[in-house]
Amino acid sequence: MGRRKITDEKTVKQIRGPGRKAKKQGEPTFPKELIQTDSTEKKKVSSRGKQRARKRLQKEELKQTIKKKTKLKTTTKRQSDDDEEEQINGYTDENQQWLKPKKKKELFDNNGTEEEPMDDDVPLNDEFNQMESTSEEEEDDEENDEPKLDIEKQSKKLREKQRQVKERSEQELLTNIQQQEKVQFPSGQEITKEVPQADLQLLMHRIREVINVLNDFKNKREINRSRKEYIDLLKQDLCNYYSYNDFLMNKIIELFPLAEIIDFLEANEVQRPVTIRTNTLKTRRRDLAQALINRGVNVDPLDKWTKVGLVIYNSQVPIGATPEYLSGHYMIQGASSFLPVMALAPQPNERILDMCAAPGGKTTYIGSLMRNSGILVANDANKDRAKAIIGNTHRLGLTNTIVTNLDGRHFSEHMGGFDRCLVDAPCSGTGVIAKDPAVKNCKDEKDIQRCFTAQRQLLLNAIDSINESSITGGYIVYSTCSILTEENEAVIQYALNNRPVKLVETGLEFGVEGFTNFKGTSFHPLMKYCRRYYPHLHNLDGFFVAKLKKYSIKQGHKKESETTQKKTDQITDD
Structure with missing residues (x-):
């Protein structure tokens, strides 16, 4: 037999409880669905619930007592007015009529409100939502029960009166508009007065009524009124509503039918969408659109008629400062400016002239269509604006461009022999009123005359600088x-x-x-080949595009002789 091992009491593991085999099996557990509960058993209410119920009863009693006191005070006031006795409630000066001392809230009576000791055995209910809702309701009730001052009551009455007056005025305005069947002509003093903003709605209603009468003048007109009076009234109202001068409004009324006048004027009050043109010398439209979308620009293709245009709805970055713009991948350009270059249809290896080129949007478009071949001359009479042409041609990568600073009215004296020429002549700007609203008032007949005399000289000089014997152009x-x-x-x-x-x-x-007849003046029958663009029809700036082909003088004489022979033949046949 060996010796017994000596161990310390600290190191020896003490045996706790019965062994593993001696453990008893626990009581069985069942799911809640299988356990039957008696519906007759009442739910136990906690001590906090009892306290809240007791407080509610006390507050209801307090409300009833406050109501009784207010009724008693009103009766005592009436009696005092009859007896002419002044009751001083805390103030002795004249302010006592509208100032009253704020009443102190009565505290709860402590009789019978001692809190019962909470039972430790009863579990607490976490009813936070109910407590918050009850507290909010109690605060609202207390605010409503507080007596208001006289000044608060008077201000409330004033607000009610103002609201009622506003509603009545709006109803009267609507009834006046609906009941007004005939057009009311203003007097001479009313015409000279400036129209306030409040009357703009009535003014627009009268404009529509006048247009309605003019569309069916025979049946809807007044007996004593002529058509000229209605047109004068319409012109005056349109000038007051849209802030145009008489000269320009006369031109617009002559140009458009009555049904389109308001649409055109309303379209001039809205800006056209921002558009950009892809520089095909450096990138493709698909790649450019993807790059701009990655930078947070909401962009879409412009329309089916162009393969290089993109329209921008909104952008998180400035469009004129992106890396793509600075590297010459696109040009910020109006959609209507694409049209003259598309009509010109430049071909590679040609000599092309852009007579009025600044700031270079159309010039760079022509250069990209020429694929940097041939010769492109960009001219502008303004030296400062010609610098913008140089900057844009360098940025967009044009290498076939010559920038000149000559007077376009005498350009044919310096250069000639071009295959094609673009004349984007300076004009009155009546098609881009949305960009420059100052055109509404600053243009008159002298300005228009000054513009079309310069335009005639530019066009004649452009024709003289064209080579009529060009194979591809002219x-x-x-x-x-x-x-x-x-x-x-x-x-x-x-x-x-x-x-x-x-x-x-x-x-x-x-x-x-284009117009072949306009207000008694007849133009060439082939003027129908020209194209006009309006903001209310095409969502573009107002624009005009015409394409001419130069033929030799001999061909011109032949054609004139042919036309004279046709006329003589028709006369003989008759």
């Missing part, structure tokens, strides 16, 4: 951002009468045809 494109016939069809007619040119189709898929 074309001149004339464009303006004006909608007036004096600057568009009249200038083209002047060129047809004084130079050997003819009108040809522009090749543009959409647009309104």
Whole structure:
């Protein structure tokens, strides 16, 4: 037998409880669904619940006592007024009529409100939502029960009166508009007065009524009123509503039918969408759109008629300062400025002239279509604006461009022999009123006359600088951002009468045809090849595009002789 091992009491593990085999099996547990509960058993209410119920009863009693006291005070006041006795409630000066001392809230009576000791055996209910809702309701009730001062009551009455007056005025305005069947002509004093902003709604209603009468003048007019009086009233109201001068409003009324006048004027109050043109010398439209989308720009293709245009709805970065812009991947350019270059249709290895090129949007578009081949001359009479052409041509990577600073009215004396020429002539700007609202008031007849005389000289010089014997070219494109016939069809007619040119189709898929007859003046029948663009129809700036082809003088004499022979043949047949 061996010796017994000596161990310390600390190191020896003490045996606690019965062994593993001696453990008893626990009581069985069942799911709650199987356990049957007696519906007759009442739920136990905690001590906190009892306290809250007791407080509610006390507050209801307090409310009833406050109501009784207020009734008693009103009766005592009436009695005092009859007896003419002054009751001083805390103030002795004249302010006692509207100032009253704030009443102290009565505390709860402590009788019978001692809190019962909480039972430790009863579990606490976590009813935080109920407690918060009850406290909020109690605060609202206390605010409503507090007596208001006289000044608060008076201010409340004033607010109610103002609201009622406002509602009545709006109802009267609507009833006046609905009940007004006949057009009311203003007096002479009312015409000279400036129209306040409150009457703009009535003014627009009268404008629509006048247009409605003019559309069916025979049946809807007043017996003593002439058509001229209605038109004068319409012109005066439109000038007051849209802030135009009489001269320009006369031109607009003559140009558009009555149904389109308001649409055109409303379109001029809204800005056109921001558009950019892809520089195909450096990138493709798909790649550019993806790069801009990655920078937080909301961009879409412009339309089916262009393969290089993109429209920008909103942007998180400035469009004119992106790395793509600085590297020359695109040009910020209006969509209507694409149209003259598309009508010109420049070809590679040609000599092309841009007569009024600044700031270089159309010039760079022509250069990209030429694929940097041939010669492109960009001219502008303003030296400062010509610097912008140089900057844009360098940024967009054009290498075939020559920038000149010459007077376009005498350009043919310096250069000539071009295959194609673009004349984007300076104009009155009546098509871009949304960009420059000052045009509404600052243009008059002298300005229009000054514009179309310069436009005639520019167009004649552009025709003289064209080589009529060119195999691929001989074309001149004339464009303006004006909608007036004096600057568009009249200038083209002047060129047809004084130079050997003819009108040809522009090749543009959409647009309104040019006028062949306008207010008693007849233009060339082929003026229908010209294209007009309006903001209310095409969502573009107002624009005019015409394409001419120059032929030799001999061909011109032949054509004139052919036309005279046809006329003589018709006379003999008759």
